[in-house]
Amino acid sequence: MNRRPSAPPGEPAQKTNLITPGGYKRLSDELDNLFQVERPKLVDEVHQAALQGDRSENAEYIYGKKRLREIDKRIGFLQRRLDIARVIDPARQSGDKVRFGAYVTIADEDGKSRVWQIVGEDEADPSAGRISWKSPLGRSLMEKSVGDLATVHSPAGEREVEIIDLCWK
Secondary structure, X not given: OOOOOOOOOOOOOOXXXXXXXXXXXXXXXXXXXHHHHHHHHHHHHHHHHHOOOOOOOXXXXXXXXXXXXXXXXXXXXXXHHHHOXXXXXXXXXXXXXXXXOOEEEEEOOOOOEEEEEEEOHHHOEHHHOEEEXXXXXXXXXXXXXXXXXXXXXXXXXXXXXXXXXXXXX
């Protein structure tokens, strides 16, 4: 696939974007869809709306141009994130310390347990059990082992959780 350059030469290097293979594929698929399907379709719609005459009161043209800017902005964002991506496959990880990609079972102060996978910023989805390694909980779990207590510093205050289990899938 041909992609436009995402950053001008000489622009400062950005930090690495850690991501799982699944997360990378989702971002890449979204970029491909926007670049190859959505954007060309919308360009054609805007062109057709422009042919209708007066653009100042042409809602289809105005909305289409606005949506095109939104798509271009998202394409640029996705390109930048993929350009700095470092794919880490959890299935190839191992060890007894929490690292990127790990599935961690924790118990909170009330004894309630929950399983979290430590993932990249772009694939975090707490409702699906995926938290970013940069989130308050993710940061507090990193490099801990089963049986360790981790203090989570969040806007809601501090709380302690215990690591009950750790696995790599």
